[in-house]
Amino acid sequence: MVVAIELTRRPDGRYVARALHIPGVIVEAVSRDAALEQMRAALITRQRSSVEIVQLDLGEVPGLPAVPWPPLSGAFPDDEVYREMPAEIERQRRGDDERKEP
Numbered sequence: 001m002v003v004a005i006e007l008t009r010r011p012d013g014r015y016v017a018r019a020l021h022i023p024g025v026i027v028e029a030v031s032r033d034a035a036l037e038q039m040r041a042a043l044i045t046r047q048r049s050s051v052e053i054v055q056l057d058l059g060e061v062p063g064l065p066a067v068p069w070p071p072l073s074g075a076f077p078d079d080e081v082y083r084e085m086p087a088e089i090e091r092q093r094r095g096d097d098e099r100k101e102p
Contacts, residue, residue, distance in 0.1 A: 001047075005039055007032065019043060022053070 004020040015035035019025035025042055029035035076082040 003043060005036070007035060022046070 003022065006018045006020055008016045008018075009032070010016060014028055014030055015032050016026065016028050017035040017039040019039065019042075022043070025039070025046060027035055027038040027042055029038050
């Protein structure tokens with residue numbers, strides 16, 4: 001599981017780490033590494049305490065489109081930057097994956 005963490009250095013030099021998509025998981029430590037280690041421990045403890053993180057599919061909701069973007073579909077057919085965007089996203093993701101490998 002990969003969790004996005006917001007890491008902030010306070011003016012007093014301490015670090016605050018927040019799990020962005022998991023409300024209430026916040027730790028504070030004297031160093032960056034300590035904050036990340038405490039965050040890892042807090043998340044593992046949360047997972048072991050029978051808390052589940054699930055996704056809920058609402059299915060089709062009357063009055064709402066099945067997906068939110070159809071009104072914008074095809075809105076930028078002549079936009080060169082928009083056409084190049086998928087390749088740029090793929091390039092960045094590959095770079096991220098390469099940096100994660102030990």
